[in-house]
Every structure is written in structure tokens, then in C-alpha cells.
Amino acid sequence: MIKLPKFMTTTVLLMSVLSTTNAVYAENKPVAITKGLSSVTLMHEGAQVELMRVQDNSNTITQDFVLTSRPCPPFCIQPMIFAPGVETLGELEVIDYLVRKQAGENILVIDSRTKNWVEKGTIPGAVNISWVDLTPSKGATTEGIMDIMLNQMGITLIGDIDEFEVDEAIVNGSVADVFNYAQAKTLVLFCNGMWCGQSPASMTSLLRFGYPAEKIKWFRGGMQTWQILGLTTIP
Numbered sequence: 006m007i008k009l010p011k012f013m014t015t016t017v018l019l020m021s022v023l024s025t026t027n028a029v030y031a032e033n034k035p036v037a038i039t040k041g042l043s044s045v046t047l048m049h050e051g052a053q054v055e056l057m058r059v060q061d062n063s064n065t066i067t068q069d070f071v072l073t074s075r076p077c078p079p080f081c082i083q084p085m086i087f088a089p090g091v092e093t094l095g096e097l098e099v100i101d102y103l104v105r106k107q108a109g110e111n112i113l114v115i116d117s118r119t120k121n122w123v124e125k126g127t128i129p130g131a132v133n134i135s136w137v138d139l140t141p142s143k144g145a146t147t148e149g150i151m152d153i154m155l156n157q158m159g160i161t162l163i164g165d166i167d168e169f170e171v172d173e174a175i176v177n178g179s180v181a182d183v184f185n186y187a188q189a190k191t192l193v194l195f196c197n198g199m200w201c202g203q204s205p206a207s208m209t210s211l212l213r214f215g216y217p218a219e220k221i222k223w224f225r226g227g228m229q230t231w232q233i234l235g236l237t238t239i240p
Contacts, residue, residue, distance in 0.1 A: 033062050036235065038100065045100060047107055047130045049239055054129040056100065059235035066232045069125060070198070080200045083225060087208060090218025094193065096234060099224050102193045103130045113158060113190045117204035118197060118228075126238030128195070128231060132157070136196070136203040139210040147172050150214060158216075159190040171214075180215030193222045198229025 036058040037043045044057035085093055094102070099114070106112035107130065114131040116123055123133045134157065137143045139150055147168040154160040166183045174183045192211070196203035208221055231238065 033060070036060050036062065038236075039097065045104055047103055049129040049131075054237065054239055056103070056129050056237045058237075064235050067125075070229050070232045075200055077200075079202060081202070083199050083202070083205060085225065087205060087223050087225075088212060088218060091208065091212075091221045091223055092219075094222050094224045096224075096226065096230060096236065098222075099128070099193060099195070102191070102222065103128070106130060111159060111188070111190045112193065114193045115195070115204075115207070117194050117207045118201075119203070122197065122228075124240055126228070126240055128228075129237055129239050131195075134207070136206045139207045141210070143206075145210070150210065154184075154211075154214065154216075158192065159188045160216075161185040161188070175213060175215075184215050186215070186217050186220070189217060189220050191220045191222065192216075193224060195224035195227040198227040199225055200229070201227060 035043070038045075038058060044055050047054050047056055087093065102112055103114060106114060114128065116127045116131040116133045117136045117139075118127075118133070119135050119137060120133065127133065134153060138145050138153060141147075141150075151168060151171060155162070161184075163183055163185050171180075171183050174180045194204040194207055196205075204223060204227070208223065211221060212218060228238075
């Protein structure tokens with residue numbers, strides 16, 4: 006039996022490990038969401054979509070999400086807990102909310118990003134309500150925010166209230182006197198990820214307008230972790 010030098014033994018072992026790794030990927034084994042869940046079927050803008058993970062074991066994230074050091078500000082790391090009462094979600098919880106929404110529960114999943122980002126791919130079942138349309142510092146008006154809340158989020162007004170009275174109520178901390186949140190939808194908001202401030206800006210505005218914190222859920226990982234896990238996106 007030929008005895009190899011130590012460095013050659015290490016090299017042979019490394020090559021063997023790499024060969025085994027390549028063989029595993031060459032087999033392209035199935036990629037499930039969890040051990041017992043391969044996919045879920047959702048509706049997105051009237052069409053049926055199968056939400057699953059990319060089945061190519063060598064798949065990588067898109068170029069839009071490869072950067073590690075975006076300038077801060079504005080792209081600063083977001084906290085794990087956004088505000089008291091607002092629950093932070095992971096991917097499996099988001100999928101659960103999507104399934105429950107599909108089953109008829111009073112839920113709205115919101116992509117808070119601007120249109121140019123949404124066009125690159127969003128989560129099936131989500132609707133786009135841009136943070137710009139909910140953020141006064143970006144030009145959003147009280148009337149415009151009220152329109153979104155009344156027509157998309159299940160909010161009603163108490164009496165014949167106009168935007169000036171709403172502004173006054175916000176200043177006085179009496180929004181409960183102008184908005185009825187009894188049928189408010191549970192909102193699941195997301196943006197580009199833990200470095201993105203778009204959904205936090207939307208949540209800040211909604212809380213200011215009195216939206217119940219317990220009805221606001223935040224997918225902090227956003228499209229960044231959705232992409233990392235190879236979950237389905239749709240333009």
C-alpha cells in the first residue's frame with residue numbers, strides 16, 4: 006500500500022468532499038417550504054399562483070438584493086420590534102396569513118414599496134400601497150390617506166367627518182372620535198427587508214391615524230429574505 010504525503014492526503018480528502026457536494030447538487034433534490042408543506046395555491050390579481058420555493062438547488066438571489074452595505078442613512082438596519090403591539094413576522098407566518106386571507110379572513114397583505122420595485126417582483130396575494138401614498142413628508146394628504154383607509158382597510162368614519170376634523174383629532178390625540186376600527190383589516194406590511202424603511206414609514210403613519218397596533222403585522226425580512234429562501238415572486 007502506497008503511503009501518500011500528508012499534504013496530498015489533505016488534497017485528496019478535500020477533492021472528495023467537493024465531489025460529494027457537487028454530486029448532491031447535481032441530483033437537484035426537491036426543495037419544500039417545510040418538511041410537510043411543498044407549496045400553497047393563491048390568487049393574485051385574478052390568476053392562480055403556486056407559491057413554492059425555486060427547485061434549482063444552485064439558484065442564487067437576484068442582483069437587486071446582493072448588496073451588503075447600502076449607505077445608512079437612509080438604508081439603516083431596522084429594529085426587530087417596530088412599536089408596542091405591532092407583531093413581527095417571519096416567512097412561514099406570512100404564508101399563513103396569505104392562506105387565511107385566501108380563505109376569506111379580514112386580512113390585507115401590503116407591499117409598501119414604490120412601483121418600480123414592485124414591478125421587479127412581489128409576494129403573490131399582496132397589493133401595492135406605496136409608502137409614499139401614506140407618508141405626509143412625501144406629499145401624502147390627509148384626504149388621500151383617509152381614502153386608502155376607508156376603501157381598502159375596512160375603516161369607517163364616525164359621523165360626517167372631513168379631513169380638517171381628522172387633522173384636528175390627530176393633533177389632539179382623539180382619533181378614536183373620528184374613526185371606527187371595529188371592522189379594520191389585519192394588515193401585513195413588508196418592503197425590501199431589514200435595511201428598508203418603506204413599510205416602517207407606512208406603519209408610522211397608520212399608527213398616527215389611530216390604526217390599532219394589534220392589527221398591524223410587520224414582515225421585517227421583506228423581499229430580501231423572501232428572495233434568499235427562493236420563494237415565489239410575481240411581477
